[in-house]
Amino acid sequence: MSRSAKCLALATAMLTFSGVSFAAEPIVLPPGVDFSILPPPPADDSPAGMADLSVLLYVQRDRTPEQEKLAKEMASPSVFAMGREIFGPWFTRENLPKTAAILREVSQVTDKVKNDAKNEWKRPRPYVRSSLVHPVVGKPGDAGCYPSGHSYGIAIPEFVLTAAFPEHAEQFDEMIHRVMWGRVIGGVHYPSDTEAGRLLAKDVIDKLLQTDPMKEAIKTIQEEAAPFLKKDQENQKSKAGE
Numbered sequence: 001m002s003r004s005a006k007c008l009a010l011a012t013a014m015l016t017f018s019g020v021s022f023a024a025e026p027i028v029l030p031p032g033v034d035f036s037i038l039p040p041p042p043a044d045d046s047p048a049g050m051a052d053l054s055v056l057l058y059v060q061r062d063r064t065p066e067q068e069k070l071a072k073e074m075a076s077p078s079v080f081a082m083g084r085e086i087f088g089p090w091f092t093r094e095n096l097p098k099t100a101a102i103l104r105e106v107s108q109v110t111d112k113v114k115n116d117a118k119n120e121w122k123r124p125r126p127y128v129r130s131s132l133v134h135p136v137v138g139k140p141g142d143a144g145c146y147p148s149g150h151s152y153g154i155a156i157p158e159f160v161l162t163a164a165f166p167e168h169a170e171q172f173d174e175m176i177h178r179v180m181w182g183r184v185i186g187g188v189h190y191p192s193d194t195e196a197g198r199l200l201a202k203d204v205i206d207k208l209l210q211t212d213p214m215k216e217a218i219k220t221i222q223e224e225a226a227p228f229l230k231k232d233q234e235n236q237k238s239k240a241g242e
Contacts, residue, residue, distance in 0.1 A: 027105050029204070035117035037203045038196050041146040044129060052190035056126050056133060059185055067185045068136045075137045077150070079103060079157045082175045083135025086168050090228045091179040098224045102217045103157040110204050114152045115202060118144040126190060135187035148189045151197030156181045164221040232238040 042048035075180070083091040093100040123146035127133040140149070158172040165172075180194035208214045 004005065013174050016229050026218070027102075027109050027208070027213045028211075029109060029113070030207055030211055033113060033204055033207050035113055035120065035147075035200055036085075038117060038147065038200055041121055041123045041190075041196070042192060048192065052192050053126065053130060053133075055191055056184065056187065057130075058177060060134065060187060063185060069184045070178070071186035074150070074179045074224075077154050077175075077179050077182075079154065079161075082158075082178075083161065083176075086171050087225075087228070088232065090231075091204065091225075095228065096224050098237050099221045102221060103160060106160055106205075106208070106214075106217075107153065110201075110208070111153075113200065113204055114149055115143075115198070117147050117196075118149070121146050123193070125188060127187060133187050135181075137186035137188060140188060144194045145189050145198050147196035148180070148183055148193040149197065151176070151180045151194040152184050152201045154198075155198045155201030156205060159202055160218070161221070163205070163209055164218050164225075225240070 022027040033038055042052060044050070044053075080091060080093055080096075125139070125142075125145045127135055127139065143149075155176045158176050162169045162172045176198055180198060183189035183194050209218070
């Protein structure tokens with residue numbers, strides 16, 4: 001085998017191992033996808049802006065140790081850990097390398113929309129606005145809190161999984177809201193920040209799902225999970241027959 005052929009074989013093996021194929025088209029945002037769906041964040045002295053702070057202070061006043069624990073857990077949410085609550089122990093990156101690669105690629109491709117939105121408004125964090133706000137999670141950087149990066153970041157892969165497994169839509173949505181609530185409890189986001197992150201992610205994924213590469217990606221996710229789902233069904237039938 002020539003040196004060039006060996007290099008090509010090695011490259012092919014590496015791409016196959018990572019879940020990427022030469023035949024697969026790259027996932028890219030369609031033209032016109034941006035953050036224009038979002039309204040500006042409410043001004044601090046507006047009724048909505050004052051309500052944002054009031055909710056945060058109210059939540060802070062009654063914050064329980066269990067809620068603080070949730071906030072800290074949601075500071076580093078894991079799509080696969082959450083997925084195991086729905087599908088079971090087989091839902092791991094190791095078992096689903098193609099799915100993991102697709103979710104990672106989609107997150108990377110869509111991240112710019114969120115960053116552009118943050119740069120547009122640069123809304124100060126709640127604890128910067130008011131010394132009465134006391135976060136119980138790490139204080140993020142000063143990129144701005146609108147929209148919430150955590151809410152957007154978890155909603156992107158969860159909405160992709162919703163497209164692949166629509167029968168679990170309500171459970172995926174619960175996962176998104178768990179992270180949203182964690183950021184409010186944590187004292188680093190207003191409710192309007194977290195909802196903006198969710199809505200923006202929904203708009204971006206809805207438009208991305210209209211593209212052929214993303215449609216193929218959804219099929220790949222479904223096909224990779226199919227053997228595990230089939231085994232689950234067989235186990236359930238076996239238990240029912242006992």
